[in-house]
Amino acid sequence: MERYYQKEIECASRDEIRSLQSRRLVEQVRFVWDNVPYYRHKMEAQGVTPDDIKGIEDISKLPFLKKDDLRDSYPDGLRGVPAKECVRIHSTSGTTGKRVVAYYTKDDIELWNDCVARALVAADISDEDVVQVCYGYGLFTGGLGLHGGAEKLGCMVLPMSSGSTERQLQFMVDLKSTVLCCTPSYAAYLSETINETGLRDKIHLRRGIFGAEAWSDDMRASIESSLGIKAHDIYGLTELSGPGVAYECSAQKGMHINEDHFLAEIIDPETGKSLPLGSKGELVITSLTKKGFPLLRYRTRDICILSEEKCSCGRTFVKMSRPMGRSDDMLIVKGVNVFPSQIETVLIQQGYSSNYQIIVDRKNNSDTLDVMIEMTSENFSDNLGKITAQEKSLVSELKAMLGIYANVHLVAPKSIVRSEGKAVRVIDRRKI
Numbered sequence: 001m002e003r004y005y006q007k008e009i010e011c012a013s014r015d016e017i018r019s020l021q022s023r024r025l026v027e028q029v030r031f032v033w034d035n036v037p038y039y040r041h042k043m044e045a046q047g048v049t050p051d052d053i054k055g056i057e058d059i060s061k062l063p064f065l066k067k068d069d070l071r072d073s074y075p076d077g078l079r080g081v082p083a084k085e086c087v088r089i090h091s092t093s094g095t096t097g098k099r100v101v102a103y104y105t106k107d108d109i110e111l112w113n114d115c116v117a118r119a120l121v122a123a124d125i126s127d128e129d130v131v132q133v134c135y136g137y138g139l140f141t142g143g144l145g146l147h148g149g150a151e152k153l154g155c156m157v158l159p160m161s162s163g164s165t166e167r168q169l170q171f172m173v174d175l176k177s178t179v180l181c182c183t184p185s186y187a188a189y190l191s192e193t194i195n196e197t198g199l200r201d202k203i204h205l206r207r208g209i210f211g212a213e214a215w216s217d218d219m220r221a222s223i224e225s226s227l228g229i230k231a232h233d234i235y236g237l238t239e240l241s242g243p244g245v246a247y248e249c250s251a252q253k254g255m256h257i258n259e260d261h262f263l264a265e266i267i268d269p270e271t272g273k274s275l276p277l278g279s280k281g282e283l284v285i286t287s288l289t290k291k292g293f294p295l296l297r298y299r300t301r302d303i304c305i306l307s308e309e310k311c312s313c314g315r316t317f318v319k320m321s322r323p324m325g326r327s328d329d330m331l332i333v334k335g336v337n338v339f340p341s342q343i344e345t346v347l348i349q350q351g352y353s354s355n356y357q358i359i360v361d362r363k364n365n366s367d368t369l370d371v372m373i374e375m376t377s378e379n380f381s382d383n384l385g386k387i388t389a390q391e392k393s394l395v396s397e398l399k400a401m402l403g404i405y406a407n408v409h410l411v412a413p414k415s416i417v418r419s420e421g422k423a424v425r426v427i428d429r430r431k432i
């Protein structure tokens, strides 16, 4: 376990961390300049060359990468090495339906697994533990990310993936799982089911690693008391590897960023200007070591606060608060990124008006997504008898675009409430 609690790095002085980051940044900028023409052109357009970057103090000279850049460079314009040197991809949805494809070399996977293993050790998990991973496996990074880190640590891993609650509970009891990894809403759902079915005395859980969606300290307290565990947050993005960019230690007050691999900044989302430590703003992350998909100054759109305050665990890595919102209109529903523009794209492709409303709610601790679509007057009277069939077809089109189910309701013209003449596009009723 010592190997994954790298005290000399995780508890180094701030000066040592900054000097390691500076060295790595200088190398990474040179690597990207030489290997990623898309980003080199952005640097050239800004009149910057690798010679201008002598340390982390020069970071703000570099151009940002935004989600639009990831879309424009689809499918491989930001890849840092030939495809042959990559061993895996993961993917996430983009703003207009085009997916973002992230590439990993063998080393990238090892580094990612190390970051996750560190996160587990910080939550007091060891090779004695049985880790039940209920994040989805596949293009989504949750499943394979937690899996890789837990296996590297020497835990016994149950690669359950998401869903099949009955089977999850059977294995949890029979194989004596001690660690649960899933979204906080699924953890809450499992805990309710466990208590309702009288399994509370038969489970052996002691820790939870919950991420991929927003949750509150109230929700944490309720999951912790109903399952008898300590619940830890984990943060990450597919664009930057996946879960494990930042992790919560025993203090459970903010997440330490793995600063030997990631350089974090906070900017004003409106002006793009860097903000001093302690300010609330948009988190921007530079990947210092990844080679398959080496993103520099990636705008995460997550709003948070960074803090260098001394942590009771002894780690000196900077801490980020839990994301407090987004600087764009992305919603996270059932752990999946959903952009209203994706829904709009489907509606327009299918010949519907762009008068729609998205309602997100949380029922029985599970997110729900409802899409109300206004029909035009002629459509409404002509097709009254066929509405169910049309709704069904939209459900499957939306599933193909978003990866999750949405309830579709075709509604009468002018029935969506407008405020100041404009339809309110998104209503998020979740109390989180």
Ligand SMILES: [Zn+2]
Binding pocket: 249, 250, 251, 256, 311, 312, 313, 314, 315
């Ligand atoms: Zn700590």
